[in-house]
Amino acid sequence: TQLLEQSPQFLSIQEGENLTVYCNSSSVFSSLQWYRQEPGEGPVLLVTVVTGGEVKKLKRLTFQFGDARKDSSLHITAAQPGDTGLYLCAGARSGGYQKVTFGTGTKLQVIP
């Protein structure tokens, strides 16, 4: 059972367009992370959000953690070809030893 569902699964857009990726779960997480993975490489951490309702900005990327800490979104403004990659959300649970669970992934292609 996949605990974190991402949508859309695939996204192909033109350079300059805006997009939003969603990460949803029925479980509560103590924190949620977003990673970007390029072909042939491991995922790279972009951001961690820990407080319900928290919004973090990283240049053209805006990350939001849902109030109930069950969902998150990633919004990219004016997408560029360098944004191309697989975007993964990951939820961590506190209490005891933490285990990070990854979402299903969103493959983004930005066409020049």
Added chain:
Amino acid sequence: KAGVTQTPRYLIKTRGQQVTLSCSPISGHRSVSWYQQTPGQGLQFLFEYFSETQRNKGNFPGRFSGRQFSNSRSEMNVSTLELGDSALYLCASSPQGTEKLFFGSGTQLSVL
């Protein structure tokens, strides 16, 4: 600071063989996690080690095992390989007290 190093980068094996993958974490990181990534199942958690002890284990058969050494380097072993074990195996290390994962480039295993 050197990143997470995984060896080998690519591996081709036949069914029934066994394989050992190696991971050297970032200096000072004592937690090492292993993930299996396939197109169909995404990133699946295998296990996590901290100070030579397995702290968490995912839902994989006993053919998948791992260990961690006193210098925090980790190995994972897969015995009696099956075609379905073909995947990218990713290792990640974490600083103590956080759930942030720093991934290596992975080992691409192909089972023929």
